Amino acid sequence: xxxxxxxxxxxxxxxxxxxxxxxxxxxxxxxxxxxxxxxxxxxxxxxxxxxxxxxxxxxxxxxxxxxxxxxxxxxxxxxxxxxxxxxxxxxxxxxxxxxxxxxxxxxxxxxxxxxxxxxxxxxxxxxxxxxxxxxxxxxxxxxxxxxxxxxxxxxxxxxxxxxxxxxxxxxxxxxxxxxxxxxxxxxxxxxxxxxxxxxxxxxxxxxxxxxxxxxxxxxxxxxxxxxxxxxxxxxxxxxxxxxxxxxxxxxxxxxxxxxxxxxxxxxxxxxxxxxxxxxxxxxxxxxxxxxxxxxxxxxxxxxxxxxxxxxxxxxxxxxxxxxxxxxxxxxxxxxxxxxxxxxxxxxxxxxxxxxxxxxxxxxxxxxxxxxxxxxxxxxxxxxxxxxxxxxxxxxxxxxxxxxxxxxxxxxxxxxxxxxxxxxxxxxxxxxxxxxxxxxxxxxxxxxxxxxxxxxxxxxxxxxxxxxxxxxxxxxxxxxxxxxxxxxxxxxxxxxxxxxxxxxxxxxxxxx
Ligand code: HEM
Numbered sequence: 001x002x003x004x005x006x007x008x009x010x011x012x013x014x015x016x017x018x019x020x021x022x023x024x025x026x027x028x029x030x031x032x033x034x035x036x037x038x039x040x041x042x043x044x045x046x047x048x049x050x051x052x053x054x055x056x057x058x059x060x061x062x063x064x065x066x067x068x069x070x071x072x073x074x075x076x077x078x079x080x081x082x083x084x085x086x087x088x089x090x091x092x093x094x095x096x097x098x099x100x101x102x103x104x105x106x107x108x109x110x111x112x113x114x115x116x117x118x119x120x121x122x123x124x125x126x127x128x129x130x131x132x133x134x135x136x137x138x139x140x141x142x143x144x145x146x147x148x149x150x151x152x153x154x155x156x157x158x159x160x161x162x163x164x165x166x167x168x169x170x171x172x173x174x175x176x177x178x179x180x181x182x183x184x185x186x187x188x189x190x191x192x193x194x195x196x197x198x199x200x201x202x203x204x205x206x207x208x209x210x211x212x213x214x215x216x217x218x219x220x221x222x223x224x225x226x227x228x229x230x231x232x233x234x235x236x237x238x239x240x241x242x243x244x245x246x247x248x249x250x251x252x253x254x255x256x257x258x259x260x261x262x263x264x265x266x267x268x269x270x271x272x273x274x275x276x277x278x279x280x281x282x283x284x285x286x287x288x289x290x291x292x293x294x295x296x297x298x299x300x301x302x303x304x305x306x307x308x309x310x311x312x313x314x315x316x317x318x319x320x321x322x323x324x325x326x327x328x329x330x331x332x333x334x335x336x337x338x339x340x341x342x343x344x345x346x347x348x349x350x351x352x353x354x355x356x357x358x359x360x361x362x363x364x365x366x367x368x369x370x371x372x373x374x375x376x377x378x379x380x381x382x383x384x385x386x387x388x389x390x391x392x393x394x395x396x397x398x399x400x401x402x403x404x405x406x407x408x409x410x411x412x413x414x415x416x417x418x419x420x421x422x423x424x425x426x427x428x429x430x431x432x433x434x435x436x437x438x439x440x441x442x443x444x445x446x447x448x449x450x451x452x453x454x455x456x457x458x459x460x461x462x463x464x465x466x467x468x469x470x471x472x473x474x475x476x477x478x479x480x481x482x483x484x485x486x487x488x489x490x491x492x493x494x495x496x497x498x499x500x501x502x503x504x505x506x507x508x509x510x511x
Contacts, residue, residue, distance in 0.1 A: 003258050003309055017044045018051070057318070058353050059108045062153055063119045066102035067112075067197050067250040068317030069257055071306035073097045073124045073267070079301050082218055082271065083210035084403040085330030087126040088301070097304055098123045098363060100320050101197030101253065104136075105156045105165075111242035112249030113233065115192040115450070117183075120202035120224065121322030122304065125367045132326035134346065135202035135224060137194060138187065140430075141287040142180040144421050146341030152177070167458040175467035178423050178494060179288050181474060182431045188450045189443050193238040195231040197249040198256070198263040198306065206324075206339040207284050209332040210271070215404035218271040219284055219334060221291055223298060227264045235450050254309055262307045268298035274507035282426065283505040285336040289430060321350040321358045329402055335412070337419070355379050371397055425499040431474045448481045456486035469494040 016022050023044050030042035040046065075093040087095055102119035103110055118137040123130055143152055155173035159166040174180050186192065194200040204222035211217040233241070241248050256263060270291050272284060282289040310316035323346035324339060333339050350358045356377040358364055370382070373389045388395050439447065451471075458464055464486065472479035472493035483490045 003254075018047055019043075060102075060353065061349065062104050063102035063121075064108040065106055065110045065112070066100050066119070066317065067253045068098065068100040068310055068313070068320065069198075069253060069263070069306040070308040070310065070316070071097050071099070071262070071304060073122075073302055073304050075302045076266075077300050077302070079210070079269070079299075080212070082212055082220070082269075083330040084213040085126070085131070085210075085328050086128045087124065087131065087328065088330070095127075096125045096367065097306075098316065098320055099304070099306055100317055100322065101249070105153070109246075111238075111246035112197065113193055113238035113241040113246070115235075115238065115454075116187060117192075118194055118197060118200050118202075120200075121320065122202075122224070123320065123322055123326075123364075126328055127368055128328040129366045129368060130326045130364070131328045131331065132322045132324065133202075133204065133222060133224070134322045134324050134342070135204055135222070137200040137202055137230075138183060138191070139203040139205055139221075139223075139290045140182050140186070141205050141338060142174075142183045143177070144179060144286045144288050144338060145419070146338045147420075148177060149338075149341070152180075167454055168460050168463055171455055171458050171463050171467045172460070175463055175470055178470040178473070178496070179421065179427050181428065181470050182288050182434070185431050185434055185447065185474070188454070189439060189447045190232040190234055190450075191230070192450070193233045193235065195233045195237075196252045198253045199226065199228070199231040201225050201230050202265075205287050206336045207272070207334040208339075209334055209407065210269070211330050211332055211404055211407050213403040215407050217332070217407050218273055219277055220272075221270045221296075223268045223270070224265045224304065225268060225298075227266060227303075234446060235453065253306075257306060257309045262305050264306070265304040266300055267302040267304060268300050270296040270298060272296060277505050278507060280505065282430075283503055285334060285505060286421070286503075287336055287338050288427065315361075316363050319354055319358075319361050319363055321346070321354060321361075321364050323347050323350065332407065357381060421503065422497060422501075424497040424502040426502040427496070428473045429499075435475050435478055444478075448478070448485055451482050452485035455482065461488065464488055465491050466494075 014022055015026055021044075026044075029045045030039040031037060032039070038045070073087075073095050075088055075091055078091055079088050087093060100119070100121040102121070103112065103114050104116045104119060106114050106116075120133075120135045120137065122133040122135065124133070143149060152173055155169045156165075158164060159169055174184055202224040204220075207219040207221055209217040210220045245251070253263070270293070272280065272291065277284045280291075284291070323343075324333070325343035325347060327333070333343055354361065357379050359370075360379070360381040365382075371384065371387065373391075375383060375389045386395075391397075435444065435447075455464055455467055465488070468479045468483050468488070468491045471482055472491055473496065476493065479493075480490045
């Protein structure tokens, strides 16, 4: 059912063609006599047919299924020591927010209960332009080498021959790329089946840099913590919902907001100086790792409240374009290679999906005026009038100086090389802590049965054994329990390089 506002709204609009001409009978078509051919001169009917044939735009290549809402971000704590972003220059600052939640691998019609990450794209419209946080509900990711992203996604999507999701293909990829194990274990626990889109937390996963007006920076990870807590489901509940109510996530978000039960989140940051980063046990540019909260505590900075449903899903959610590269002065990307690749790929996907002027759509348009030298292209809605499209002396633009000229510790120099990470013992430490310290007995039992249900349906004995060896490298008991559950032989842990050979983080590199 639509929102109450739709029932209450008494519209007096007159039906027209797309060019505004009134039409008395929208369902009528011009033809010769009662039984003759239709007429090409009937612009209204031809236009209706032609428009209908063009209604679909490409769905997002990942994160195709989703739900969205609007609200606001409010600054609750002072972090002016860390960033000069205008958004954060005073406690109480507020900015409008649009959020889109999503599942990742399935197509636009997939179930909201599908196992996998949940995305939370957050667009904050600040007085210095849009700040997008394009986060997932897990604090780590499957890969740390960006060139693996599309092969990884392909292996999780449909088989090229059968057009079926295929457990052999899925585990074939994962077992050969064991740095994925941390994320795999989180997602095969019940955290992989959240009880609704807005019932989870969200994490930047990558380190960003917050830069203050002196050009000093700290590395920052952002956590968006649901004030109502994170709610998950068992595999049995998720499977039931996939059949009975596959859109339950969209529905519960919409209904909660309609009922005034506004989802709210507290935004925290973890920070690290570059010196701390160099002494940290893990490479801070490795998005398969977390920063332990005991060592790097959460510092509250703000809150997000979602208090408004979209009036039009397509215009306000489907056409929303979130990109990690939509940043504001005082917040910069780190050199995490996965983040660096993402800086390019999101706007590129949106140029393809929505058109080159996607930024001019109402939902993506910043609250501040845009003035630059970009012009034309399909669907140029606001083409900047008579403003010269170059640095003109006739009608010069103003240029606002950056608060900082350059960021300290930013010297990267070296020969071009083909970089590919290697797996070491270090990669199993955090998954091991997850298994032995974070999960309780019930969580562990669910993880074992969730993996067994999926890995057990792979046909290849070799793939099953290889993935079991990855689990054994985390914990032999975990691997043995899965092996027993799927009725195959127990295996030895995967042999990898020692932890000392792992790449250490250096903030400035001159080779
Ligand atoms: C190399 C790694 C990655 C690549 C190449 C990649 C690529 C993409 C692409 C092409 C889209 C569709 C964008 C659109 O059409 O608007 C997308 C959506 C998304 N990605 Fe990624 N992604 C990567 C890693 C990540 C990571 C690490 C996260 C979270 C920490 C993430 C979170 C999201 C979210 C939340 C969306 C949906 C945004 C929306 O609702 O519109 N992705 N990704």
